Amino acid sequence: VSEETETPEGRVFAAPSARRLARELGVDIVAVEGTGPSGRVTEHDVRTAAESGADEVEEEVGKIQPDDDLEIQPE
Amino acid sequence: MVVGDISTGTDVLVIGAGPGGYVAAIRAGQLGLDVTLVEKDAYGGTCLNYGCIPSKAMITASDLAYDANNAEDMGIYTKLDVNYGEMVEWKDGVVSQLTGGVEKLCKANGVSLMEGRAEFADDKSVRVVHGGEGQGSETVEFENAIVSTGSRPIEIPGFEFDGEHILSSRQALALDEVPESIVIVGAGYIGMELAGVFAKLGSDVTVVEMLDSVLPGYEDDLARPVKKKADELGIGFHFGQAAKEWEESGRGITVVTEDEDGEVSEFGAEKALVAVGRQPVADTLELENAGIETDEKGFIQTDDRARTEQEHIFAIGDVAGEPMLAHKASKEGQVAAEVIAGEPSALDYQAMPAAVFTDPEIGTVGMTQEEAEAQGFEPVVGKFPFQASGRALTTGHAEGFVRIVADEPSGFVLGAQIVGPEASELIAELGLAIEMGATLEDLAATVHTHPTLSEAVMECAENALGHAIHTLNR
Amino acid sequence: MVVGDISTGTDVLVIGAGPGGYVAAIRAGQLGLDVTLVEKDAYGGTCLNYGCIPSKAMITASDLAYDANNAEDMGIYTKLDVNYGEMVEWKDGVVSQLTGGVEKLCKANGVSLMEGRAEFADDKSVRVVHGGEGQGSETVEFENAIVSTGSRPIEIPGFEFDGEHILSSRQALALDEVPESIVIVGAGYIGMELAGVFAKLGSDVTVVEMLDSVLPGYEDDLARPVKKKADELGIGFHFGQAAKEWEESGRGITVVTEDEDGEVSEFGAEKALVAVGRQPVADTLELENAGIETDEKGFIQTDDRARTEQEHIFAIGDVAGEPMLAHKASKEGQVAAEVIAGEPSALDYQAMPAAVFTDPEIGTVGMTQEEAEAQGFEPVVGKFPFQASGRALTTGHAEGFVRIVADEPSGFVLGAQIVGPEASELIAELGLAIEMGATLEDLAATVHTHPTLSEAVMECAENALGHAIHTLNR
């Protein structure tokens, strides 16, 4: 089924590994188009989104160091 | 043990060694951080010492005694003699094996252990007050702190825990003898789990509950088999009753309750157990010195990385809010440690499972049908009764059912509720299904071993799809 | 019942009502096909009547008796009296509840049931010979046929099953009394499961096995805890012994075996159970009339849609080859029915789980490390001992471990082996992981309820990744 299904409340269906990869690459997974069954977001989708340069998020959590004094607001 | 006020420093200071704190400390150690874990009482916290582990040990032991004593239909006739003191000793052995393990694992992962009670001096240091008179205190400076001080049982005014007449769950799990009779105030999961233990070991158990059913918060049809079995065990229930006061009477006590019309009832028993919920342990931490506030319920507020309003101070586990569950504490502990180490971790799980170890057990994960509707999904629901499970029948425990809630258009599994044998274990597969974004079809197409209870999960998914084999379809 | 030779027709003819055949029939009925199911003996086949279900029922019952009788460490003292006849009656009750259910489900799904023995007349019809003298036979024409005639136990020459001295597993499960002593020929899963039942109920059990270990085919370290427990139960083992002959002696028998050097041994007991494997029931079907050949072992060969060389004739379950397991039969049955109905189904599962219900249990799914290497993967292996599981310790059953095999570069889970408490249930989550293409990280990141055995699965994945919390990492 490749038809797009609307999921309420921005819920993304993606494996934990894909969600983590998205954070690592600074990709907002909510905006990634899923190509898996029923529109599931795969790691491949996340990488594609990262390469296309879209969906950059300001907050690169992957790079926070314990002693960084940069201000990060809890969302 | 250090005497006098000396000062040390650490990358990561963890306060409290429960399943939140010790897991955070171990994980931080694994990530190469310099970690200090401060605990004022016992490694393993509430969970290992006074909660999850002791209660589950007593549940298994009392189940075994009860099941063997009630297996005439299987041709098993027993003359049973239970020595409760020895059962408690066995339980204590299990606990000390596990808490000893926690201590060893901390050390093996390079965690420095410190005994004492920590309170914040400011947002960069704590004072650790060592136990025992004249043991002094010490200041520990930290780069990051993880607050994991857990929770304590709520006391009803007038029902202060005295360990003799009025018991906390911790005290109830450490008795030398089965009380002849006991009034349990509160029909939540802790009250119901212990009601089962005592009833199965021969106690005369009465449960009084302010709300109108057992296990408030769980759906009615999940609670029903638990209530039914409890009735069979002879447990007496009185709903809509608020405990007001108690007095000694003869060899025991009388508990006085009041319903919403002010009608008063009295319940006599040898002892009373009060299990009406737990509250966060944040008030003794002098959090204000660190610039952290608690919410109106006393919980520390955190974001999706377990950070408090001070971004180098984290809070995890019971002190950081509902659900107050050990595995939620551990998960938050792992994430806090990883975030401190600079990893891209977050609390982004889709579902937090929960289990109640009553007879039968309950296991839940993700959304109920109602929640799915409220969130705008179009839920389809499958159900499979354990009466139709070959494996369940061969174990003599075939009450209850598996229910799966999925989104109809996409097929994605959103939640599951199980009441029945091994519900606490069966829920694991459904947790993975939800995390993976599995569909009903994925569950139905996965071959499940015969004869197992886990087949019920598969058949339940098939039922939602309209083609279960071993039950009629909706 | 029909007398004389009359002729009927059906879309789908299913031969044999075991877990292969009845599932195929129900599924075909659900898909709107006109289905006839022929069974010569008992609905539910070997599995429900003489195999999976009765053995598991006897295992649970004997476990309960044994566990209660050996729980002094928990403070439980029992004087136990087991009435084996009543245990068997209880087991029979479970069986008839389930077989009755199968009959009802077939009817509810529109399946026509026919009693009798089918044999092929040609590739479009079978003769169904009705049981009992003078009951005649009938010809049934079919568009499609599904052969699900199962398997029978292999007889060792000279050891014909007489139900008195030399027993098949079926006969052993239907005895009126526990034999005082029994020689079990064959240490495969059926032999070992029943050895446990008899030993726990007080029999003096001796196992003789031609190969050199228990549970041949399973990895050594999986079989080891089973052997260890069997030793504790007092079961005697003699490996490298081939059963040659037997004779009556006194109130029992003597079984004579020979090792590979021709050295002879003798084992005396009241009875002997021979469980040396099973062979397909294809030889009585006159398959040649339908133009179908069997392979050298007697199995019917099929493709990935369960089709034989005649594409409108399907074969499923034990008669269609290894592994001879009920859930494999059911899966093939579903696929056969769906293919007949024109659905795009295929036997495309990634992994077929298997369980052994010994003490402790074994559960396996997917590849072993060796298999993964042989297939060109670069396996990484995680392991987690149940000794480190809080839940396992609280149940008093903490032997064994969980092992997960994954592909190191990609992280994909390839297989898992579990020996320990509830291994048969725990393997389900890993089966789903394999089908979903889950990685070690996915398993590790999924929150698992505390305290449960399923946490061991999560920790095992973490161990493979080098960061388990409750065990030291590789």
Ligand SMILES: Cc1cc2nc3c(=O)[nH]c(=O)nc-3n(C[C@H](O)[C@H](O)[C@H](O)COP(=O)(O)OP(=O)(O)OC[C@H]3O[C@@H](n4cnc5c(N)ncnc54)[C@H](O)[C@@H]3O)c2cc1C
């Ligand atoms: C009877 C019972 C049964 C339960 N069963 C289950 C169950 O089956 N499953 C489940 O998931 N949960 C269960 N729970 C809940 C579970 O125990 C808690 O959710 C869990 O312990 C929370 O972990 P934690 O690390 O947040 O806090 P805790 O385990 O409470 O640990 C906090 C630790 O911090 C220490 N501490 C507090 N203040 C300080 C200080 N200032 N300085 C130093 N140390 C300090 C305390 O001594 C304690 O050791 C049960 C609870 C009870 C009471």
Ligand SMILES: Cc1cc2nc3c(=O)[nH]c(=O)nc-3n(C[C@H](O)[C@H](O)[C@H](O)COP(=O)(O)OP(=O)(O)OC[C@H]3O[C@@H](n4cnc5c(N)ncnc54)[C@H](O)[C@@H]3O)c2cc1C
């Ligand atoms: C003691 C024991 C324990 C077992 N435990 C397990 C277990 O725990 N898990 C597991 O997965 N497997 C187990 N098995 C194996 C399992 O029973 C088989 O794999 C399963 O029954 C195969 O199903 P089937 O439908 O292929 O055949 P069967 O169940 O053998 O059914 C075949 C049916 O076909 C009928 N039949 C045969 N020929 C004809 C004919 N010509 N006309 C009409 N009817 C015919 C037979 O009467 C029978 O009812 C066990 C087996 C035994 C003996």
